[in-house]
Amino acid sequence: MKFCRFLDGLAEKKGIVDGDLIREIEGSFFGEYVVTDRVRDAKTAQYLPPVYPSKLVCVARNYTEHAKELGNEVPEVPMIFIKPSTAVTGQGGEVFFPRTSQHVDYEGELAVVIGQKCRKVKREQAESVIFGYTCINDYTARDLQKLDGKFARAKGFDTFAPIGPVIETDFDWRKARIKTFVNGELKQDGTADLMINDVPALIEFMSEIMTLLPGDIIATGTPAGVGSVKIGDTVDVEIDGIGKLTNRIVKDGK
CATH class of the missing domain: 2.30.30 (SH3 type barrels.)
Structure with missing residues (x-):
């Protein structure tokens, strides 16, 4: 459903x-x-955003070709970071281009929605704690990421985590195909079977560190093809079986 x-x-x-x-x-x-x-x-x-998570736990460089396109090594263990709940916006929501950045990238991804409070979940039981799946766009101020050498500021801006439009509960993540379009032009087209760490592995790894709560989001990483956006662009993240998440980039004038 x-x-x-x-x-x-x-x-x-x-x-x-x-x-x-x-x-x-x-x-x-x-x-x-x-x-x-x-x-x-x-x-x-x-x-609206289909959930209001307490946290969004994201994994970086979870596709080999994406790591290579940015000149990064593939991590030996999942490289994770957290986006604040205030980064969330929904279908049709505006994404603010930060005044402190000159280079913002889109990163279309499959997102897992946790369905129950859980901790120290083994991979064999991981799918039992999943409520469903949705689309996410992990926007990144790439220039600030390079400047800081860390992820928090570059990925934590308000509106930098659009999710939606729905949560699909009847979905096989193994068959997920993630496409990202900028102004109607296809930029990313990757499949979840190319993940370095798959969904059960990510849940096992993350739940060993922190308690996951109902509605929490796990962003599973972006396939190759990331690129920059500018003010006025419209970006779509589309996953067959879930739907299309559309957002417009606007100047942050507040």
């Missing part, structure tokens, strides 16, 4: 996408819920 959040006037609602309709639900994605008789047009709905 495809779970989503959307706006109804000023109210935030939850729903299940059923063809051209969103069927509103009451309750929790991660617990009990009831499907109501209230429906919305799925094509015209204003989508």
Whole structure:
């Protein structure tokens, strides 16, 4: 099923996408819920981030060709970093180009949504703690990353983690194909079977370090083909079976 959040006037609602309709639900994605008789047009709905994670745990250089294109070595163990919850925006949300950066890159990725509180999960049980999957774009101020030699500032700006448009619970990550488009031009086209550390390995590794909570996001790394964006660009991350996440780059004037 495809779970989503959307706006109804000023109210935030939850729903299940059923063809051209969103069927509103009451309750929790991660617990009990009831499907109501209230429906919305799925094509015209204003989508919100499908979850509000306590943290986004991301892995760098998880595709060999991506590591090579940036001149980096492939890490021997997963190289992880955390994006703040304030980096999250949703389908159609604006991505602010920071005033302190001159070079921002897109990084389209498959994201795992955790479904239950868990710690020290073995890879054999990893898929039992997954709620579903969504799209994420791990925006990076590449010049600041090179300047700092670290990830926190370069990847932690507000709006630098669009997710959505939905969470698909019936999805085989092994068959995921991640495409990224800039102004309609295909820039990335990679498959999850090329990951260095696969989804169960990442969950095992990350849950050994920290407790994962319902709604937390694991970004599984980006395939080759990353590149820069400029103000006014529209970027799409598309994964067959999940959908298309679209965002526009705007000047951060605040």
